Amino acid sequence: xxxxxxxxxxxxxxxxxxxxxxxxxxxxxxxxxxxxxxxxxxxxxxxxxxxxxxxxxxxxxxxxxxxxxxxxxxxxxxxxxxxxxxxxxxxxxxxxxxxxxxxxxxxxxxxxxxx
Amino acid sequence: xxxxxxxxxxxxxxxxxxxxxxxxxxxxxxxxxxxxxxxxxxxxxxxxxxxxxxxxxxxxxxxxxxxxxxxxxxxxxxxxxxxxxxxxxxxxxxxxxxxxxxxxxxxxx
Numbered sequence: 001x002x003x004x005x006x007x008x009x010x011x012x013x014x015x016x017x018x019x020x021x022x023x024x025x026x027x028x029x030x031x032x033x034x035x036x037x038x039x040x041x042x043x044x045x046x047x048x049x050x051x052x053x054x055x056x057x058x059x060x061x062x063x064x065x066x067x068x069x070x071x072x073x074x075x076x077x078x079x080x081x082x083x084x085x086x087x088x089x090x091x092x093x094x095x096x097x098x099x100x101x102x103x104x105x106x107x108x109x110x111x112x113x114x115x
Numbered sequence: 116x117x118x119x120x121x122x123x124x125x126x127x128x129x130x131x132x133x134x135x136x137x138x139x140x141x142x143x144x145x146x147x148x149x150x151x152x153x154x155x156x157x158x159x160x161x162x163x164x165x166x167x168x169x170x171x172x173x174x175x176x177x178x179x180x181x182x183x184x185x186x187x188x189x190x191x192x193x194x195x196x197x198x199x200x201x202x203x204x205x206x207x208x209x210x211x212x213x214x215x216x217x218x219x220x221x222x223x224x
Contacts, residue, residue, distance in 0.1 A: 031210055033210075033211070033212075035214075040124070040216065041216060042121075042201065042214045042215055042216035042217050043159075043201065043203075043212075043214035043217075045211060045212070045213065045214075048210070048211055056211060091159065093159075095210060097210065102161075102164070103149055103151075103161040103164060103212075104161070104210075104212065105161075106158050106159040106160065107158065108158045109158070
């Protein structure tokens, strides 16, 4: 597609439920990133994919968080047993993943609210 | 560990006045620095990269390795500059960006 697409744009869920957030990167971008944006916390790195592999998942806050990427394209971030502190905007970004790094292209994010 | 510090959470500047958004970093290698901007109801977008030494929308940023700073500057602020600005850092050859906490810039008409 023309840009990075994320769905849903908003998600309200009850504490303890599981949620899935989807990211569709720019066609041809091999690298994909998930960040979390919280008020006053800036952008917190979660995980990075190169193709379908995740060489860096150091930012995942707990084992309730997992992510996968299939076909070198769409990625899904899953949060199990959601907690109120998981409320944030989850941003996905993609890039060409080669040595000429021009920066990321971001999606518009998924605003997750855990009640 | 690499770290980016933006000391000002909020900054208000009168239209036509100069703007400086501060960014300091800590990193032991050879960093690549970026500024990203998020306008109201829009997605985060790249404003400029230090390696390209360009001026975008009148903004410039110079990497000062001695002071480990990458401050964003504009000589004359415009109302449309009101936005959230993030400074970010990565290592050459590594695309994982570390972001600062951001500065919300408000231009007063």
